Amino acid sequence: MNDDEKDDLARLLSEHIRRQNPDCQWVHLYPESHSRNQAYVENVKAIQEIVISAGYKCTVGSPELADFDDLHGLSGPLVLNKTESIDDVLLVDGKQPDMILLNNDLSGGILPGISEMNVTPNPSMGWHLRRKSEHFEALEYYTNQMASLLDIDPWHLMADWFVSEDKCLDEDSCRIRLASEIDAFIGKIQSKYEALGINRKPVVFLKNDRGTYGLGILVLSEGKELLSLSNRKMKKLMYSKSGSKVENFLIQEGVPTAMRFNEHTVEPVVYLVDGQAASWFYRMNKKKSDQDNLNSPSSVFANRTDVDEILTARARNWHELVAELSMLAMGRELQLRSQNPLDGSELS
Structure with missing residues (x-):
């Protein structure tokens, strides 16, 4: 980000916070628990900088990171504040912040201590x-x-896109049905290409209908490729951050x-x-x-x-x-x- 972009981001964030909580002075940033991911830590540092530039006090931390005083980003350490959940209230250094800013996708469910607090984005938009x-x-x-x-x-x-539901891909019969659905979908896209004079073969992206990590994304040009997946690729496709079973797949035009x-x-x-x-x-x-x-x-x-x-x-x-x-x-x-x-x- 250049300085002009940082100024725009700070201005827009300030407008958003004022609309959510006009009396807010203190924003607490609740991150993921990626303690070893320096690029992610650097991202959190940048968000904290923008919040401070918007005119607010900004602390960072979570109960899951209670054992750390700081995390190492690409440009240096990110200082963490003592954060704990007591009686379903999130306390930071023993006090309650005015607003919780989530940088956590909530794949594992609602976080302890935030249900009765002013939280943005809305927790019901989490991946749980x-x-x-x-x-x-x-x-x-x-x-x-x-x-x-x-x-x-x-x-x-x-x-274009569609959802294939209840596909337990550890069973051959499920894979065969999904492969057939993919071939029909690719045929539909191919017809669109031909009508518009696009001289190439389409591909589709196959991904878990839930979750955000992107480990289980496959690029397919025909359904039979799904039938010959290696165990490694199958495990990635079935990966879910929260540990829940993957059954529904989103198939999206590439x-x-x-x-x-x-x-x-x-x-x-x-x-x-x-x-x-x-x-x-x-x-x-x-x-x-x-x-x-x-x-x-x-x-x-x-x-x-x-x-x-x-x-x-x-x-x-x-x-x-x-x-x-x-x-x-x-x-x-x-x-x-x-x-x-x-x-x-x-x-x-």
């Missing part, structure tokens, strides 16, 4: 309840409206990237605050094709200013539009979940 397919359903609602306003095919704003820079395949990543795109960086991977998952150990990251402006400028408005539509979709997810608090799986 949420599904990727819920987001796609909500996103379609806004994508169709925007496509109508722009007089374009919604397909230009959102990839969208080739047209962006290349210095022999790297490139895709944009955007940070949004309070629903607005505010900061950008680019994931680049020299070992992956334009149809691959670029999120791998061979990826590198570049600031917006490090990448050719001609490359980024022509597509940035479209990327910003898609990102902000996703923020609207998250709001719709939350709205629909509040109407069905005991069942977050049906948002249509």
Whole structure:
């Protein structure tokens, strides 16, 4: 992030906090427990810096990190504050903060000590309840409206997708059924390609409908590839951070990237605050094709200013539009979940 982006992020965060809690003076940042991941720690340090720049006191810590005084980031240590849950209230250095800012995906459920506190984002958007397919359903609602306003095919704003439910992939019969579904889906995409004069074979991304880690993402060009998976790839596909059994899979059309820079395949990543795109960086991977998952150990990251402006400028408005539509979709997810608090799986 450059200084201008930091200023924009701080301004948007301040507006968000004031709207949530006008009297807030102290924000406590509740992180994941990745004590050895220096890149993650650096990310938390950056968030803390932005909160402080927005004009708030900002502490960091969790009961799970109680044994650590600090964590080591790429640029130095992140000081942790003593954080404990007493009678379902989170206390930091013995006092209660005005607001909890979650940097934790809640895969394992609601965190102790936050249920009765002012928390943002809303804990009901955690991955203990949420599904990727819920987001796609909500996103379609806004994508169709925007496509109508722009007089374009919604397909230009959102990839096709479907959910395959109750697939216990440790059984051959389940794999065979899923492979058949994938072939039918790829055939549908191929027909779309041919109608638009796109001369290439489509791929799909297969992923767990829950969770955020991205370990279990497979890129497939035909269903039979699923039938010959190695044990290692099968374990990754079935991995769930929370330890819950993976049964539902999201199958998503792979969208080739047209962006290349210095022999790297490139895709944009955007940070949004309070629903607005505010900061950008680019994931680049020299070992992956334009149809691959670029999120791998061979990826590198570049600031917006490090990448050719001609490359980024022509597509940035479209990327910003898609990102902000996703923020609207998250709001719709939350709205629909509040109407069905005991069942977050049906948002249509």
